[in-house]
Every structure is written in C-alpha cells, then in structure tokens.
Amino acid sequence: xxxxxxxxxxxxxxxxxxxxxAGWNMPVTYSGVIEEHLAVRNSVGIFDVSHMGEIDIxxxxxxxxxxxxxxxxxxxxxxxxxxxxxMCLPNGGIVDDLLVYKISDKYFMLCVNASNxxxxxxxxxxxxxxxxxxxxxxxxxxxxxxxxxVKSANILTEISDLDISSVRHNNFRFxxxxxxxxxxxxxxxxxxxxFEIFFKAEDAEMVWGAMMSAGEKYGIKPIGLAAxxxxxxxxxxxxxxxxxxxxxxxxxxxxxxxxxxxKEDFIGRDILIEEKKNGPQRKLVxxxxxxxxxxxxxxxxxxxxxxxxxxxxGTHSPSLxxxxxxxxxxxxxxxxxxxxxxxxxxxxxxxxVVKTPFCSxxxxxx
Amino acid sequence: xxxxxxxxxxxxxxxxxVVGDTAVIGITDYxxxxxxxxxxxxxxxxxxxxxxxxxxxxxxxxxTVSDIYSPITGTxxxxxxxxxxxxxxxxxxxxxxxxxxxxxxxxxxxxxxxxSPEEYESLxxxxxx
Numbered sequence: 338x339x340x341x342x343x344x345x346x347x348x349x350x351x352x353x354x355x356x357x358x359a360g361w362n363m364p365v366t367y368s369g370v371i372e373e374h375l376a377v378r379n380s381v382g383i384f385d386v387s388h389m390g391e392i393d394i395x396x397x398x399x400x401x402x403x404x405x406x407x408x409x410x411x412x413x414x415x416x417x418x419x420x421x422x423x424m425c426l427p428n429g430g431i432v433d434d435l436l437v438y439k440i441s442d443k444y445f446m447l448c449v450n451a452s453n454x455x456x457x458x459x460x461x462x463x464x465x466x467x468x469x470x471x472x473x474x475x476x477x478x479x480x481x482x483x484x485x486x487v488k489s490a491n492i493l494t495e496i497s498d499l500d501i502s503s504v505r506h507n508n509f510r511f512x513x514x515x516x517x518x519x520x521x522x523x524x525x526x527x528x529x530x531x532f533e534i535f536f537k538a539e540d541a542e543m544v545w546g547a548m549m550s551a552g553e554k555y556g557i558k559p560i561g562l563a564a565x566x567x568x569x570x571x572x573x574x575x576x577x578x579x580x581x582x583x584x585x586x587x588x589x590x591x592x593x594x595x596x597x598x599x600k601e602d603f604i605g606r607d608i609l610i611e612e613k614k615n616g617p618q619r620k621l622v623x624x625x626x627x628x629x630x631x632x633x634x635x636x637x638x639x640x641x642x643x644x645x646x647x648x649x650x651g652t653h654s655p656s657l658x659x660x661x662x663x664x665x666x667x668x669x670x671x672x673x674x675x676x677x678x679x680x681x682x683x684x685x686x687x688x689x690v691v692k693t694p695f696c697s698x699x700x701x702x703x
Numbered sequence: 704x705x706x707x708x709x710x711x712x713x714x715x716x717x718x719x720x721v722v723g724d725t726a727v728i729g730i731t732d733y734x735x736x737x738x739x740x741x742x743x744x745x746x747x748x749x750x751x752x753x754x755x756x757x758x759x760x761x762x763x764x765x766x767t768v769s770d771i772y773s774p775i776t777g778t779x780x781x782x783x784x785x786x787x788x789x790x791x792x793x794x795x796x797x798x799x800x801x802x803x804x805x806x807x808x809x810x811x812x813x814x815x816x817x818x819s820p821e822e823y824e825s826l827x828x829x830x831x832x
Contacts, residue, residue, distance in 0.1 A: 354739075
C-alpha cells in the first residue's frame with residue numbers, strides 16, 4: 338500500500354508531479370526543479386517532508402541507551418539541542434543517519450529517513466532490552482514541513498507566537514504556528530537558514546496554508562523531492578541509499594566529525610576506531626566536471642588509466658550550472674585538485690575533485 | 704498538452720514533421736513535461752545514418768537521462784546547434800525552436816507505421832492515467 342502524507346490534497350491542488358518514494362506518494366516537482374531550487378537559494382521554499390520518521394525514546398536510561406546505539410557523543414547535548422548522528426552495525430556499516438532532539442534528560446526524539454524507518458524501529462527496539470526505555474513510533478500522527486531560505490524566519494515570525502530569533506541554528510523550541518502546537522527546529526537539508534516544523538497530522542493543511550499565505554510576498558514556492566536532492570547535493574549532504582549505506586562506514590563517508598571515538602562503548606566502535614587510525618582506503622568526495630556532461634549514480638571514475646571509484650550521486654547543479662557529483666574514490670586520488678575522468682555513457686569526461694560544499698548557502702554567507 | 708495535427712508521432716514520444724524528403728524530429732510536449740528541466744543534449748554528427756530504433760541523441764534533464772530513438776531510416780542532414788547552449792528550448796518550444804535533428808527520409812513507406820495525432824494523444828492519455 339502506497340502511503341499519502343496529510344498534505345497529499347495540497348500537492349494535487351498545486352498540480353505537482355507525484356512519484357512513489359520509499360513507500361510514499363510524494364511530490365517530485367511543482368513548477369520545475371531549477372525554478373524551485375533557485376527559489377530556496379534566493380528567497381524561500383516550502384517542503385512537505387511528512388514521510389520522514391519520528392521516534393520518541395523516553396525513560397530513565399535514555400542517555401546511556403542512545404550513547405550505545407548512536408555513534409555520536411550526546412552527553413553534552415542540552416535541552417533544545419538538535420544534533421546529527423548515525424547508527425552503525427557492529428561492522429561499521431551505516432544503519433541510518435538521523436537527527437537527535439533532546440527534549441529532556443529522559444526524553445529524546447529521533448528523526449529518521451522514511452526509507453529506513455521500519456528497519457530503524459526494529460533495530461532500536463531490538464537493542465533496547467537491557468535499558469529502561471520506551472520506544473514509540475509517532476511517524477503516522479506527525480506532519481513535518483520544512484521551510485528553507487533566507488526569508489523563512491520572516492514567515493515564521495509572522496505566524497508564530499515564539500520569538501523566532503531566539504531559536505538558534507541546530508536548536509528547537511515548542512510553540513504555536515498558525516495556532517497549532519508545533520516543535521520548531523532551526524535545521525534543514527539545503528545549506529540555507531531554515532526550519533523544520535513538526536506538528537499533528539490533522540493540522541497539516543492549515544499550517545501549510547498559513548505559510549503559503551505569509552510567504553506570498555517573498556515569492557514562496559513549494560519544493561519537490563527533485564530540488565531537495567539538488568539542494569542537498571550542492572552542500573555535500575549525504576543521502577542514505579546513495580552516498581551512505583550498510584556497505585559504507587562514517588569514516589570513509591567523511592562523517593568522522595559525528596563520531597564520538599572517545600565514548601566508552603557504542604555499536605561499531607572498534608572497527609570505526611581502527612578505520613580512523615589506519616585511514617580509509619576510499620573517501621567520499623565532491624567532484625565537478627570540467628567539460629559538458631552530467632554525472633549520475635554508478636558511473637565509473639578513472640585516473641591514470643584505471644578505475645579508481647564510482648559516482649554515488651550526481652546532477653546538474655542549478656546554482657553553478659555544471660555537472661557535479663559525489664563519489665567514493667581511492668584515497669590516493671581523493672585529494673582536492675585531483676584530476677579524474679568520469680565515464681559518462683560512451684565517453685570519458687574530464688573532472689576534478691573539489692572542495693565541498695560546492696557552493697555556499699545562507700548559513701555560510703551570513 | 705499540445706498535439707499539433709500536422710505531425711506524426713512515435714510510442715517513444717518523438718514527433719516527425721515531413722517537409723519534402725526531409726523529416727524534422729523532436730520530442731513531444733508530453734515527453735518534455737515528463738523529463739522536467741532539460742539541461743544537456745548530445746547531438747549526432749551530420750552524415751550519420753540511423754535505422755528505426757537506433758538511439759541518435761541523448762537528452763538529459765536535471766533528474767534523468769533519456770535516449771532519443773530514430774523513428775525512420777535516414778541520414779542526419781542538420782542538427783539544432785542552439786540546443787548546446789540553450790537545451791531548455793526543448794521545454795519552452797518542443798515543436799518549434801526545440802527541434803533536434805533533420806534527416807533525409809530513405810524509405811517513405813516507414814512513415815505509414817508512425818502514429819497519427821489522434822493515436823498519439825490517446826496513448827498519452829492512457830499513460831498518464
């Protein structure tokens with residue numbers, strides 16, 4: 338059964354092109370991927386990401402439990418903090434990447450990928466036996482709207498009772514949005530200043546409508562999955578299933594910054610410490626094409642006449658107007674400035690490993 | 704969605720305008736709307752021969768790659784060079800400024816196998832429902 342978000346009717350009203358993604362019927366484009374992408378980079382866009390999973394974890398031992406199943410060290414998190422983390426297998430492969438929300442010392446929420454939600458829930462529950470915690474999947478009852486771009490704070494200020502300027506980046510607070518109880522998180526997947534707002538599914542159409550009305554003067558546009566992908570790719574934000582998976586580990590994926598190597602114990606610890614010490618054989622890097630062409634996932638990468646890697650995500654960058662991609666490349670060739678060739682269907686196209694993010698969003702511009 | 708009535712069509716969503724011995728070929732309004740923003744085209748060399756079903760061009764949108772197949776047997780006479788710098792012409796004007804190639808028609812009988820505007824329109828209606 339394909340699931341529909343509480344905003345399904347809104348997408349049809351807006352004549353979105355719909356696709357099935359991770360078991361959900363989701364909008365892939367509305368007005369066009371480039372126009373949507375640039376609206377977020379230049380002003381503001383609104384995304385329905387209600388397909389994402391929300392899992393509450395509560396109880397006396399929630400902190401030791403999360404310290405064990407997550408690779409990051411959450412001991413320093415304060416109430417209202419949001420933190421990026423991952424869950425790994427004992428062999429270091431990635432179960433999922435996620436955001437951790439600290440509501441109190443005994444109450445956290447995890448926001449996980451839609452495509453992994455059922456797997457995550459089983460993984461979390463299976464490992465919770467030795468801890469005094471309760472695990473509640475509240476995904477179905479929760480709507481999630483992402484408002485991204487320099488004008489996002491203006492819109493929220495207009496329709497929320499919270500002092501939005503008091504919500505700092507990677508923080509969240511509870512408040513009302515258009516009269517509905519909401520959890521307002523200053524986070525996103527675009528590189529822009531922005532917010533992810535959680536609320537009850539039954540309030541979704543009303544909240545969406547209020548944001549669209551308040552955003553009209555800024556030229557707000559609804560954004561589909563296609564532009565969500567190009568926006569995150571320009572920032573080198575990894576996508577589970579493309580750039581990371583149970584066959585890749587956080588060290589080679591460039592996510593060591595999210596690993597608490599000094600923690601006493603956590604799933605995957607030994608192998609990640611080993612990988613960090615020895616250095617990974619391959620690294621996830623960003624590259625751009627120096628000639629016309631668009632890289633796509635699974636294209637082969639060559640250097641010195643031999644295959645040295647494979648593209649995991651690729652697209653035409655609407656901001657830079659050129660082909661960009663992410664790839665695992667043998668460490669010898671993974672340095673910024675390394676010349677590579679990408680096999681684009683029948684021919685070789687010259688490229689270069691570049692610094693990432695590929696361009697700067699408002700988070701960096703400010 | 705437009706289906707100009709002076710054109711012939713294929714199941715693979717190409718259109719063909721017959722002008723004397725020449726076939727002008729492009730992709731349909733429906734095809735461009737399905738692909739989304741087109742950002743890259745790969746065009747064949749003039750003088751190359753193609754048979755029905757041979758891929759003669761590649762059109763890429765931000766999201767996806769699509770081969771364009773020759774609807775007939777023929778030789779490339781001319782390609783739309785404007786598409787190199789302005790591939791979005793295919794989105795804006797799929798039936799006019801967004802044409803892709805002109806081919807000499809080697810075997811006029813093959814044109815009879817192509818779809819009429821009415822046949823193509825009903826095919827699209829089926830696909831999109």
